[in-house]
Amino acid sequence: MSKRHSFLMGAALALSMALPLAAEEVTGKTVVATVNGDEITLAHMVAARAALPEQYQSLPDDVLFEGLLDQLIQQTVLGQAMGELSRRTEIQLENERRALIASEMLQGVVDEAVTEEALQTAYDETYAAAEPTKEWNASHILVATEDEAKALVEELTGGADFAGLAKEKSTGPSGPNGGELGWFSAGMMVKPFEDTVMTLEDGEVSAPVQTQFGWHVVKLNESRMQGAPALDEVREDLVAQIQNSAAEQAIATLMEDAKVTRADLEGVDPATLQDLTLID
CATH class of the missing domain: 3.10.50.40 (Chitinase A; domain 3)
Structure with a gap:
């Protein structure tokens, strides 16, 4: 999982409304959220759970469940901003495409944000008033x-x-x-x-x-x-600061314009995240 991917999982910015699940058997096609009309299913969540890096695999399902749902919603919002996407039949590829497109968009945002002018501004704001x-x-x-x-x-x-x-x-x-x-x-x-x-x-x-x-x-x-350190001594820290701020702002702006609805998940056992048959 890339650093950008990890960032998306940690940024929980969605404003959502819960809708009740239909009174039917929970399957891989069960819709857990819709984002501007695009459905996120339980199968997508199962695939995302299976693709987590090793250090996250040991976390309890009830801890991962909401985080994974937030991640998929945010990735969908970012993907929609890139335009209409074709859908491949493999659920795991849908998740991968969602992540890649979201990452690409954020990369463009942060690349554009990091300029010498922005670095100088961040340096001045952080260190200009620093007393020796x-x-x-x-x-x-x-x-x-x-x-x-x-x-x-x-x-x-x-x-x-x-x-x-x-x-x-x-x-x-x-x-x-x-x-x-x-x-x-x-x-x-x-x-x-x-x-x-x-x-x-x-x-x-x-x-x-x-x-x-x-x-x-x-x-x-x-x-x-x-006195204050030279700009080059703190360049890496300032770049990270600018990138994080730009990424957070981009997500916040997109989420403000997005219509996100979440299903009532009371009847869904978080352990279904490990049921790989739901991907079939």
């Missing part, structure tokens, strides 16, 4: 007691190598890496640790500081003001 923020790059040595931390400060004052001591004595997960924590901004570290870092100058080592993890000796390696 302070970031810190620090290392630390974590030990169990204050006395151990004080002893480390004395060794460092005497010229010991910070990274070497961290590898030798730190009990934290960053110890093997010389105590390096990388870059972080405000709110990413526990408060006593963060408060200490904010008081240090680049290259300075702190006095022992206690957190819930133990006692730390902290070295501020470097600090910087970080």
